[in-house]
Amino acid sequence: FIFNTQTHIRGTMSIGDLSVRYFYGNDASDQGLSAVTPNPARDVARLPFSLTEPGVVNIEVYDAEGRQRAMLVENGQYIPGNYDVVIPTTSLGSGTYVARMTIGERAYTMKFNVAL
Numbered sequence: 001f002i003f004n005t006q007t008h009i010r011g012t013m014s015i016g017d018l019s020v021r022y023f024y025g026n027d028a029s030d031q032g033l034s035a036v037t038p039n040p041a042r043d044v045a046r047l048p049f050s051l052t053e054p055g056v057v058n059i060e061v062y063d064a065e066g067r068q069r070a071m072l073v074e075n076g077q078y079i080p081g082n083y084d085v086v087i088p089t090t091s092l093g094s095g096t097y098v099a100r101m102t103i104g105e106r107a108y109t110m111k112f113n114v115a116l
Helices: none
Strands: 011-015 020-024 045-051 055-063 068-078 081-087 095-103 106-114
Touching (some): 045 055, 068 095
Antiparallel strands (some): 055 068, 055 095, 095 106
16 A cells, blocks of 8 residues: 555455454554444344554453353454454344453453344
8 A cells, every 4th residue: 555644545354264354544542342233133243343552362252141152253463453353143042142352461341132
């Protein structure tokens, strides 16, 4: 990419197996998780997350009883920015879930619902 100080490049690019998207050109102002969309989810949902510093990211999904139901990102190396990851809700079943993101020793959570 070539740009000058008056041009801002914005867009998205997929990382790895296409389940994670990086939104380039958008600086992250806060680190953590944002609301799952749609909520309640039916087929597929997306979980936005932001990083203000580079780090190793893990994102898991837990059911209401605290059992891990999905590993969305495992030991992913990410640069600062805004991302989102696919949540395959059809494999979860209807119910309430918590997405948990860890970066180093910090943890962030976001509750969401699945209604199949």
